[in-house]
Amino acid sequence: MNKYAERLYNGIVKENPTFILMLGMCPTLAVTTSAFNGLGMGLSTMVVLVVSNLLISALRNIIPDKVRIPAYIVVVASLVTIVQLLIQAYIPVLYDALGLYIPLIVVNCIILGRAEAYASKNSPGLSVFDGLGMGFGFSIALTCIGFFRELIGAxxxxxxxxxxxxxxxxxxxxxxxxxxxxxxxxxxxxxxFLNAMNIQHNGNKKVEGCDGNCASCGQSQGCTDAKN
Amino acid sequence: MNGLLNVSSSPHARSHVTTKNLMLDVALALLPATVFGVYRFGLYALCIMVVSVGFAVLTEYVFETCTKRKVTVSDGSAIVTGLLIGLNMPSTVPLWIPMLGSIFAILVVKQLFGGIGQNFMNPAMAARCFLLISFAGRMTTFDVDGVSSATPLTALKAGETVDVAAMFTGFITGTIGEVSVIAILAGGIYLLIKGVIRWTIPVIYLGSFLVFIMLFGGHGLDMYYLSAQLCGGGLMLGAWFMATDYVTCPITERGRVIYAVLLGILTGIFRLWGSSAGGVSYALILGNLLVPLIEKVTVPKAFGLEGKA
Incomplete structure (x- = not known):
């Protein structure tokens, strides 16, 4: 797999920000009341993520190490403001539904996390693909959660x-x-469900004589394999 | 082999108390409230309880078979959970509501957290809250013989007068199992005598609730208001059967006191300032969540270490 495609695969599957890294839980839990809201949140975050990754990666040799977090925040906050104004102008329905959670994209830990962990160390090209992968992973996860919540709950x-x-x-x-x-x-x-699929895929080690009932089991000490 | 020559490792003295015996006692103690519920609300109430118990047992059996665990249906805990769910239903709900409640209680709250003894909150109460939030309309419509009316607690909150004697005997509206205080008390006293529960939690729970209502209820020492609050809603059922649940109450005696006082205060807060008239179920699951914390701060000192810091 070439390294650009690898970034996409990494963001969507291997290190999916929501389901694997468990980042950005605040918007994940708050705005996924419908698939449309989830998708809107995911895509807005992706736009910010891609552009912020590009800018931070391009500026990585200029930004002094000691003030890098404030510098990242300035970049991200400017981008979020642009996205917010655009959504307000062109998709007012989404703007009303997401409300406060659009400005809160600034403090989304996925964006700051990617800036710190990836964009500040890699070339702009790779960083853009990293942003795309993570953004798609986030959008898919939010849409998926929103889809089920909407279906069952409304x-x-x-x-x-x-x-x-x-x-x-x-x-x-x-x-x-x-x-x-x-x-x-x-x-x-x-x-x-995803963890269960993962375990099936990678094989699960079980302690001998385990009936799966931890309450009646004497050997809780030697059982860390089965529990994890 | 000759019993005298049988050498086994310790422990040599074993208690005869088993989960099965305990659950049987709890089920027996719930019998008066169940029978009264059926008498008061008719055979349909019995159908609701059959469905809730049936699906609780079925869910437990199917889940444990599918995941190749030890099937624990025979210990009776699922039956008690199902029965409690049934007793917490209004007498007019369609049968799929207790069914959904039982599946949620056993599957999500009990089995997914590791089965019996591992659940972090009372399954029956969690199911009731789940249903109450989801189907608020159906879960708060109380109908007797085709006449629907507010529960005494709602009436009391609206400032109307209620009949305390009827609340005590049970000829009021409410969920199937909560209406008759006297039937619940009979069950509770049976549990006390059999040693299944101790007096600490129910008595302190009710006591602290009363004190809270006296202080903040706005009616002072008015006996009529206090007794109506005490007999109304799910308080009695909650105090005797839910708060004393072995798995979800603290294991230390000091912890139980703190837990019971907390439940009393929470119930009082929900009843006085909450949007609905009742608050026992929410108080209970909130209390359940705090149990690990309570146990942590009330760990008794080991023998010989009492004086040391």
Missing amino acids: GTLLSGTPFAMSLPEAYEPVSIFVLAPGAFLVLALIIA
């Missing part, structure tokens, strides 16, 4: 887009899923 599919559909009248929405607890539940279930 009984609609892709509302706010031209492809909006809703479930038949007889379905009664489990409205806890569009509220805060539902965000945690859906996120946890998706991560559990």
